[in-house]
Amino acid sequence: MSTTRVLVRDVELPSATAHRGGGTLALITLDNGADHRVPSTLGSETIAELTTVLRALAERAAAGEIAAVAVTGKPYVLAAGADLKGVSRVATREQALELGRGGHEAYTLLSDLGVPSFAFVNGVALGGGLELALNCTYRTVSGSVHALGLPETSLGLVPGWGGAYLLPRLIGIEAAVDVVLRRPAANKPLSAHEAAVLDLVDRVLDPADFLEQSIAWAAAVLRGDVVVERRELESAAEWDAVVGAAREQLDAVVGTSRPAPHRALALMAQARTATREDAFEAEDEALADLIMSEEMRASVYAFGLVTGAKRPAGAPDPVLARKVRRVGIVGAGLMAAQIALLVARRLKVPVVMRDLDDERVAAGLAHVAAEVDKAVRRGRLTPDAAARVIGSVSATTDLGDLAGCDLVIEAVTERLDLKKRVFAELEDVVGDECVLATNTSALSVTAMAADLRHPERVVGLHFFNPVAAMPLVEVIRAERTDDATYATGFAVTKALGKSAVASADRPGFVVNRLLVLLMGRIVGAVERGTPVAVADRACDVLGLPMPPFALFDLVGPAVGLHVLTSLREELGDAFPHSPGSRRSWRSRSRWSGRRRRRGVRAACCRRCRRCSTPRARVPVTHRWTRPGCWTTS
Incomplete structure (x- = not known):
């Protein structure tokens, strides 16, 4: 990955009158030289370059040459955080301490320039990228941004460049606990508008001319035409109550398995009364301890695996995947109904469940309806979207109703003879191009397809319970599965918002081979x-x-x-x-x-x-x- 460079240019600020200028803004752009699919990260070289640039800008500010400094990024990205590969290579605690101190030194300069600093958040701002913005005096954000957050605790780290101190003082301790602890666990970053509700950013602007609007807004702030008010800190009793409740939840859910969430909470607990210097020193110490821990290295390794799953090794060319316009599910039990609901929500195609009798069919439809109703009550589905999902899921006892499907997933009892019979019956009903998938958790997909006329169109798609929450789907290639069928398995998994795990047709595949051994x-x-x-x-x-x-x-x-x-x-x-x-x-x-x-x-x-x-x-x-x-x- 290319090193992120720190580029600077002067911009003349617009004035309220046409007769005199509004001063000069030094605009910093972080850019790694790659396209927007490769986000900029903040390694040690970038932090050193940023420190040098900011020191020079502080001298210009003292000389009256600039009225303000702003930081933005290349298209669609401010910065996606620290360079995790570089963090993983740290060999000693002293090196880890220097990593934290170097980030704090650079970011503190943004607060101590002698002139206001602005963050123009034009895209992804995670971890150290968001902390860069937090250390600025003011923040604007493009309305199209959907990835703002501090995910460090999910990586075995803490927000170590000012986030644990500055965030709770800016948005309040309860909201900070959500951003630092709860959202990383659920992999739910903030959108621009959610950040504005929390007062994490000061202004949401249209993405079409975001930079121009941000510069104009900064000029209005400097003139005094716009005044940004900050919230007061909660009382000590309120602060301590939120921290106490969060600690109880961590004890119950995380326990002693991961130290990072507890360290982050301890840092936020002290943020109300600590000085900036003491708080940043505490962040340095916590970061150094965690960087040297096995939990951090395991978390970063797991993160790399999950990230890599978005581009699975060994997957065939996606262009080979067949179009899926209608999906059949054999079975209407718990797993079948969950898969049907997921397909209806994400693929937005008609889904037909088939089971042996009316009672099972009614139970499957009732489960779908109950889950949709729950999603509406929780605000995860609008009434219109809920009506579309309910309308797209049907159920039947007639196998012939699956005739027009492009993909049929069997989710019946884990018996090889039963699954073979299901596929044999399906082969007489569906078209030659229809992909047949099995949700088996351990049975041989090759054996399942062995007696079919077209065994090449059978693939394993192993979902995990509960389907909505579990992020993985194992895509299993049998001995005679062809590339088009295999590619369709990956394409459907991606469209469902899941991470595909490529697996050979071996006992237990990947997950159960490990999990069942442990159990x-x-x-x-x-x-x-x-x-x-x-x-x-x-x-x-x-x-x-x-x-x-x-x-x-x-x-x-x-x-x-x-x-x-x-x-x-x-x-x-x-x-x-x-x-x-x-x-x-x-x-x-x-x-x-x-x-x-x-x-x-x-x-x-x-x-x-x-x-x-x-x-x-x-x-x-x-x-x-x-x-x-x-x-x-």
Whole structure:
């Protein structure tokens, strides 16, 4: 990646009158010389050059040669943060300290120039890029910007160039906790308009002539025609209450698995009363500790993998992908309904679910409707968009209704004979160009397609539960999958907003091969006498999204046992026997049988009638005893 250069030119500011000028603004542009698809980053060379430039501008300001300084970026980008590759190469704590101190030295010059400084945020401003803007006196932003944030805690770091101190003092501690801790965890940066609501930026301007408008606005500020007011700090009691609540949430969700969020919160807690010098020194120390930690290096490595997944190695040319104008889903259970909803929302094409009887079909449609209603209540879907999604999802018991589909995804029970039968029946219904995909979590896609007339059009698309939240989809190439089918798998995954993981057709693919090994060891420890609570908390240091047994119950004993058994048969004793899993599966099967004999509707088996709590979220050892709930056991 090209080094980002610091380019400077003088701009004459417009005046309120035509007879005299408004002074000179020194405009700094950060530019790495590449196109906008390669964002500018801030490495040590760039920071050193910025320091030199700002020192020279401070001298010009003292001599009265310039009235203000502004910083902007190349088209669509201010700066995407520090150079993570450079950070990962830091070998000693002293080098890490110098990295923090160098950034603080450069950015402090923006605050101490002797003239006002402006950030003209014309595009992406993440991490050190946003901190650059925070250290300026004023900030404008283009209305088209949708990536403003401080994602450092998701990378095992803290906002270490002023962000942990300046942000809470600018927008308030509660909003700062959201920007620094919650949004990075959810990968949700701010848009320009969201930043304006928080007072993170002072003015949102039209992207068409953003730079010209920003210069004119800066001139108005310098003349006194525009006055920017800053909010007062919260009281000590309010500040401490927000910090205390955030700390409790971190203890419950993150625990001891990652130090960065706790360090960032500690820095923000001190920001109300600390001096700038003390706060920046504390940021330096925190940054140095975290840069040398294994958690940071693992986080940056994972970030590189996820970023690389946007351009998957080994994927065929995207132009080979077939057009997908109608999608069929075989099955109407939980996974099938989730996939149908995702396809309807993201691909915006008609979706047809097919299952064996009217009861299952009705349950699948009810799940889609309930999730759409929830999205509307939470403001994630407009009523018009919700109506479009509901209108685009239909369900049927007639396999022939899938005839016009360009892609059919099977999501039926994990049995090879059943899946083979589904594909054989589909082959007599759909057109020759239709891609057939399986959502199998462990079965051989090659074996599934072996007896078909056109095995080359079968691909694996393994979604994870819950489909809406999990970012990965494994794209599995069977022995005879052709390039067009494989390319379609990647194209659909990308269009759904997911990260594609290319996988060969091997037992467990990628995720389950690792996850089931871990789960098998934990279940094995319990079967050898370890208390469940101890085993369940033993992996807290790994920072898993949920405890192992909560995940096991969400997946279901039947699926977990099937995958474990399949991997053991293929890969040997590394995957242990699990008598306990088999007993749990049989126990749940007997419970489900009693429930059916009592005449309870299938939909009620998945959700409580009154509170709509998904049964999958209730541990298998619990009974339905929540207050106000109708008991099904």
